[in-house]
Amino acid sequence: MDLAALLDRIADDVATDIGRGVVADYIPALARVEPGRFGMAVAEVDGAVHGVGDWERPFSVQSMSKVFTLALTLSRGDGVWARVGREPSGDPFNSLVQLEHEDGIPRNPFINAGALVVTDELARHGDAADALLAFLRQESGRQEITVDPEVAASEAGHADRNRALAYFMASYGNMRHPVPSVLDQYVRQCSIAMSCADVARSALFLARHGLRNDGSRLLGLSAAKRINAVMLTCGTYDAAGEFAYRVGLPGKSGVGGGILAIVPGRCAVCVWSPGLDARGNSVAGVAALDRFTTLTGWSIF
Ligand code: GLN
Secondary structure, three states: OOHHHHHHHHHHHOOOOOOOOEOOOOOHHHHHOOOOOOEEEEEEOOOOEEEEEOOOOOEEOHHHHHHHHHHHHHOOOOHHHHOOOOOOOOOOOOOOHHHHHOOOOOOOOOOHHHHHHHHHHHHHHOOHHHHHHHHHHHHHOOOOOEEOHHHHHHHHHOOHHHHHHHHHHHHOOOOOOOHHHHHHHHHHHHOEEEOHHHHHHHOHHHHOOOEOOOOOEOOOHHHHHHHHHHHHHHOOHHHHHHHHHHOOOOEEEOOOOEEEEEEOOOEEEEEEOOOEOOOOOEHHHHHHHHHHHHHHOOOOO
16 A cells, blocks of 8 residues: 555545634634644554655644543553543533533543543643653654643633533542642643644554554553544544544544544554534544545454
8 A cells, every 4th residue: 555645645635625614712722723734644553654734743632632641541550440431422522411410420531521530540640741741752753742832821721611520520529639730731731732743653552552662562452452442432522423434443533623543453543634523523634534444445344
């Protein structure tokens, strides 16, 4: 498979989707991004990376960070599963409604409530955002990866919904650390800026059944398989069914316009285009991944 040529073809095929959708503006700094951007990178399990368009341009990873914090938490044991579920929520990523019915236990680790619990769990071992940055720098080989201070400040200034989620869970005894500290770590984790190439390279452990780029083991086979399973069922919020239907891969989106997808045993793919659909997933990103699995036959189904 000539992946470089394939990516060129996909960029052509989705040209009319680029710029469609709405750039997230509930975090004001995210609204500065140019909607016409598009990049896509594929990192193969042997380490080769191919890309097209803006594939080396950093953007705000937002909720794609939740895959990595979950992996780092699970690498230290699976206690987090007593505090967060593994079912699709069917609700928007920042919804409060289900938490009261289910006693402060979020449905899954990829909606905001669940990710706050994961960050709180990882914080037992030190600052969660710092641990995440160290991991991403190591896996991508790029020491320059860092938090975008403008996005972090903007997000921290507009965090009332996440603050409400965290305090609500605290009222059920499902927060170990003080809410302001967990929120600070969560905001910095979401505000990390990375390129498609960086994200794809950093996620290869999920394509390699738990093995990091240096050959050491981050996760056992089961844990890696389970993260992919939860990405498939919950990674694109209340559009996870549609994403499985169109793309057929474990995926995780972020409101910065990025989507990470895993082809187990083969590669990690990251696509970026800032225009979002009504559920917060990149319009051109989903279209590009749809073309990717159609042209390669590499869906998991
Ligand atoms: N930082 C964003 C938030 O907490 C992440 C949401 C997302 O990417 N879906 O609202």
